[in-house]
Amino acid sequence: MTQISHSISNIARDTLTEKRERKTSQVHLAGLDVGSTTAKLVILDANGELCAQHYRRHGSDIIGALLKIFEEVTAKTGNVPARIAVTGSAGMGIAESCGIPFVQEVNASIDVVRRFFPQASTLIDIGGEDSKMVFFSKGRPPDIRMNGSCAGGTGAFIDQMAELLGISPERLDILAGEARRIHPIASRCGVFAKTDIQNLLSRKVDLPDICASILHAVILQNLATLARGVSVRPPILLSGGPFSFLINLRKALLRILKLTESEILVPESSQFPPAWGAALASGKSDGVETLQRWCEKMCSPAALNIAPPQRKRLPALFNDEREFLAWESQRSIADIPSASLREAIPPLFLGIDSGSTTTKLLALDTAGRMVFGAYRPNRGNPVDAAGVVLRELRSACAEIPLPRIGAMAATGYGEDLIRAAFNLRLGMVETFAHWRGAMLLDPDVSFILDIGGQDMKAIFVNESSIQRIEINEACSSGCGSFIEGFAQTLGLSAEEFSNRACMSRAPCDLGTRCTVFMNSRIKQAQREKAAIEDIAAGLAYAVIKNALYKVLKLRDPKELGEHIVVQGGTFRNRAVVRALELLTGQTVSSPNRPELMGACGAALLAREHHERNKSEIPMDLDQLCMQEERRTRTLHCNGCTNQCVVTEFRFNDGHKYFIGNKCERIFTNHGEKGAAGVNIFALRNRSVFR
Numbered sequence: 001m002t003q004i005s006h007s008i009s010n011i012a013r014d015t016l017t018e019k020r021e022r023k024t025s026q027v028h029l030a031g032l033d034v035g036s037t038t039a040k041l042v043i044l045d046a047n048g049e050l051c052a053q054h055y056r057r058h059g060s061d062i063i064g065a066l067l068k069i070f071e072e073v074t075a076k077t078g079n080v081p082a083r084i085a086v087t088g089s090a091g092m093g094i095a096e097s098c099g100i101p102f103v104q105e106v107n108a109s110i111d112v113v114r115r116f117f118p119q120a121s122t123l124i125d126i127g128g129e130d131s132k133m134v135f136f137s138k139g140r141p142p143d144i145r146m147n148g149s150c151a152g153g154t155g156a157f158i159d160q161m162a163e164l165l166g167i168s169p170e171r172l173d174i175l176a177g178e179a180r181r182i183h184p185i186a187s188r189c190g191v192f193a194k195t196d197i198q199n200l201l202s203r204k205v206d207l208p209d210i211c212a213s214i215l216h217a218v219i220l221q222n223l224a225t226l227a228r229g230v231s232v233r234p235p236i237l238l239s240g241g242p243f244s245f246l247i248n249l250r251k252a253l254l255r256i257l258k259l260t261e262s263e264i265l266v267p268e269s270s271q272f273p274p275a276w277g278a279a280l281a282s283g284k285s286d287g288v289e290t291l292q293r294w295c296e297k298m299c300s301p302a303a304l305n306i307a308p309p310q311r312k313r314l315p316a317l318f319n320d321e322r323e324f325l326a327w328e329s330q331r332s333i334a335d336i337p338s339a340s341l342r343e344a345i346p347p348l349f350l351g352i353d354s355g356s357t358t359t360k361l362l363a364l365d366t367a368g369r370m371v372f373g374a375y376r377p378n379r380g381n382p383v384d385a386a387g388v389v390l391r392e393l394r395s396a397c398a399e400i401p402l403p404r405i406g407a408m409a410a411t412g413y414g415e416d417l418i419r420a421a422f423n424l425r426l427g428m429v430e431t432f433a434h435w436r437g438a439m440l441l442d443p444d445v446s447f448i449l450d451i452g453g454q455d456m457k458a459i460f461v462n463e464s465s466i467q468r469i470e471i472n473e474a475c476s477s478g479c480g481s482f483i484e485g486f487a488q489t490l491g492l493s494a495e496e497f498s499n500r501a502c503m504s505r506a507p508c509d510l511g512t513r514c515t516v517f518m519n520s521r522i523k524q525a526q527r528e529k530a531a532i533e534d535i536a537a538g539l540a541y542a543v544i545k546n547a548l549y550k551v552l553k554l555r556d557p558k559e560l561g562e563h564i565v566v567q568g569g570t571f572r573n574r575a576v577v578r579a580l581e582l583l584t585g586q587t588v589s590s591p592n593r594p595e596l597m598g599a600c601g602a603a604l605l606a607r608e609h610h611e612r613n614k615s616e617i618p619m620d621l622d623q624l625c626m627q628e629e630r631r632t633r634t635l636h637c638n639g640c641t642n643q644c645v646v647t648e649f650r651f652n653d654g655h656k657y658f659i660g661n662k663c664e665r666i667f668t669n670h671g672e673k674g675a676a677g678v679n680i681f682a683l684r685n686r687s688v689f690r
Contacts (some may be wrong), residue, residue: 011019027288028082028661031279032066033105033272034058034091037128037156038241039065040275043077044290047537048280053272055241062090063299079292081536085272085282089130098297104134110142115280117237117265124232124253125239125273126222128155133226135233145226153221155242157193158249161214164194165207169246172211176248179212183645184660186217193217194481195356197613198379206396215252218242223256234263244271312533314507314541317578325633327578334441334565334589336370336600341396344371347406347618350393351602352386353433354378354414357453357481358569359385362599363393364607366406372396373596375569382414383421383649390625397621405619407606411598413455416669420649420657422624426599426602426609430471431457433601438565439464440600442589446561449547449580450597451570453481456547460559473553483539483570486522492532492574501575507537540575540588544583557584564588626652639666 028051029044039058052073058065086095087105095102097620113120113136123134131154135143155169162172174323183205185196193214200210221597224234236259242249243266252267254260267273289297353360359382363372374389397403397688409426410418412432419427430435434457437446438448460468487497500505508530510521525535549556564586571577571594581588591597610616637644646667649657658667665679 026080028077028080029279029282030082030291030294031096031103031108031200031275031277031282032084032086032088032091033108033278034062034066034086034088034094035105035128035274036089036130037159038271039069039088041069041073042272042275043073043080043082043280044276044279049142053269053275055271061096065389066295067299070291072122074291077291079290082294083282083285084294085278085285087278094298100287100297100476101282101293103278103281104146104532105274105277106134106146108274108281110134110144111277111280112273113137113237117235117267118385120235120237120265120397121233123238123239124222124226124236125251126154126218126242127240127283130154131222131226131231131240133222135230142439142538143230146229147225147521153218153225155240158218158242158246161193161197164197165210172214173248174214175208176215177251178208180206181209181645182216183209183213184217185210185213212248212252212487215246216256218249219252219256225583235260236263237265237267237384239267239270239273241271244269252438276470286576286653291358314509314538315539315582316505316507317502317540317575319505321503328574331510331577332587332589333592335592336366336440338366339367339369339371341371341403342400344369344403347404347610349406349606350408351433351577351599351604351606352389352408352412352418353430353596353598353602354382354386354410354412354418355598356413356455357454358595359389359412359414360596360599361386361389361393362596362603364600364603366607368607370593370596370600373593373599375593375595382417386414386418387625390621394621394625402621404583405621405624406610407616408619408624409606409609411602417649417657417659420655420669422649423651423655426606428602428605430598431459431466431471433598434567435459435461435466435606436601436604437567437597440592440604441597442563442565444563444587445565446563448565450567451543451547451576452568453484456551456568458547458552461561470552483543483573487536490608497536498573498575501536501540501573502578504533504537506534507541508534510535510538510542537575537579539584540573542577543570544579545575548583557586560584560586562586565593566590567597571595635667637661639663 021328026046028046029048031042033040035055038055039062040053040055046049054069055071055232056065082279085101085103087103087108089105092102094100109123109132113123113134121136123132123136125132131147137143153320158169158172162169165172167175183200185200186193197210197214200213238250238253250264254261254264280484308579318327347366348371349364351362351364355378356481359376359378362370362374365371367475372393374383374392376389399577408422408424409428410424411428411430413430415427415430418424423549433450434450438445438459440462440651443464445461448457448461450457450459454578458470459466484494487494492500508521508525510525522535523536564580564584566577566580566588571590577588577590631650633648635646635648637646640663642662644661646658646660648667649659651657657669661667664670
């Protein structure tokens with residue numbers, strides 16, 4: 001509080017001399033826009049002419065940012081009398097606590113467009129965590145489109161991608177200007193985009209190309225989610241910080257829409273329209289105070305005491321350590337029978353689960369016992385990760401006779417690539433692999449929940465048969481990759497993060513929305529001095545709430561039945577298991593190695609295949625360890641207007657595998673060697689109309 005008072009005194013002292021020299025009775029108009037990541041202030045004189053404006057990132061310290069902004073502005077204008085209005089996603093709380101008029105930010109921007117840019121047909125505004133598109137037509141009200149539960153394609157998304165690359169957003173923009181090729185990147189979700197970028201990095205794609213691809217994806221995301229089939233007609237007015245500061249983001253828009261520079265309108269201060277509109281709206285208010293007095297109202301201790309009530313906290317996962325220890329000793333562990341490699345009855349049956357972020361290997365012996373398990377991050381290269389876990393199995397057999405491999409099956413995100421790399425005949429859809437693994441643990445299973453790095457699968461089982469499958473689609477909020485990434489930023493391992501969560505007594509409510517929004521909630525919780533334990537437990541709740549209420553849209557926990565089995569690396573976090581039990585009121589069965597259950601299902605398939613085809617020649621482990629050696633090259637397909645960038649893998653036995661092709665007209669992974677894929681639409685038409 002002393003710092004706030006001192007800063008306000010500085011404002012008064014610095015402007016006192018100028019105030020005496022510029023005694024004026026003119027009432028100015030002020031507009032304050034406090035968004036999710038930035039704060040902007042615009043001052044207009046009595047004639048509506050611009051006097052001063054200031055833009056600053058607030059980093060969740062809104063009060064500190066406002067003090068700096070008013071200090072800068074009053075140094076230019078003096079402590080002039082003004083009417084003020086507030087706008088922005090974080091501005092409503094300030095307006096309510098201080099009795100200041102509030103203007104909805106889209107309405108503020110529309111007012112500016114109508115007054116100063118009447119020729120504009122479309123407004124595109126990209127902010128920190130929101131994006132807006134407004135279509136103007138004569139004789140009709142504006143058609144307003146806004147992003148909802150996803151913040152993909154916003155400024156915060158660009159910030160996250162820049163942080164992933166270890167550069168600033170400004171540097172990302174500069175590098176994008178040096179790009180030669182655009183690669184597909186999923187901007188719909190920060191976690192999905194992270195995987196795409198890691199894949200590009202593993203393929204040694206030039207950094208400028210990656211940067212340009214990120215900005216390209218941002219524009220595509222906004223056009224896909226906001227335009228929704230409506231033509232984006234020029235002239236187009238661009239607004240918001242990303243368009244203001246990232247030149248190559250504007251160029252990406254021009255390139256995608258095939259526009260010229262003359263068809264877009266970029267005001268000199270394109271990050272200020274909402275604040276500008278708020279200033280115009282303030283002219284209708286009655287309250288007049290000096291800028292210093294407005295600052296005091298919004299930043300003084302009295303105003304801080306009228307802050308919104310403390311954020312909602314969730315029930316503790318455990319009331320005390322004794323309850324945690326009792327739960328830990330009694331929790332339902334359904335595990336795979338196991339034995340050591342020395343005790344294994346050969347041949348072995350291998351299952352490999354190539355997931356979006358990790359690769360898992362599990363080996364069963366003839367008696368159906370798990371004799372080896374391995375878990376490793378992909379780091380954007382699933383083939384290398386698979387080779388590493390196979391060599392780990394080879395090293396584990398160093399002191400025993402090398403066991404024969406009866407059969408090997410692949411499943412997961414990278415199933416086809418792994419089968420091509422290691423010349424495997426067997427593959428399995430991952431939902432069936434998880435079902436097979438769960439049936440081994442609990443033959444009466446009624447519901448299986450698998451949460452991995454970027455995806456979650458919910459499988460409803462009735463009388464040992466799959467009844468229904470639900471998966472997350474365009475959003476990976478609350479999946480394991482996000483939790484792991486946040487733990488790393490705190491310098492904690494996943495296990496330490498889990499232990500801290502179990503110690504929480506007042507978990508934070510972080511919501512269940514997009515990872516970008518959740519990141520902001522975490523920053524806000526940190527600003528409110530929330531303990532790491534409470535944030536960690538809040539994330540555990542968020543994971544389960546996302547699965548139950550966003551993916552499953554669950555109304556009654558009884559729909560899950562009484563035999564719930566959890567799988568996936570995320571359930572190594574005991575806090576997540578406990579959150580599921582509390583939210584459903586059911587006891588949950590969890591294996592000791594939940595991350596290996598997909599690989600377990602694939603190993604069971606390999607074992608069954610061997611029993612049906614015992615005449616097949618066993619596989620050699622040494623040969624498997626060498627098989628993934630390959631060469632790669634990038635090709636540019638000119639077969640159609642998609643112009644796909646295709647990566648060719650050529651393995652040491654001579655066969656090839658292609659990724660990046662949207663069809664198989666030119667490059668195919670099926671059929672006879674070198675044969676093109678079948679056009680199923682032409683085939684359908686011939687079959688129907690022949």
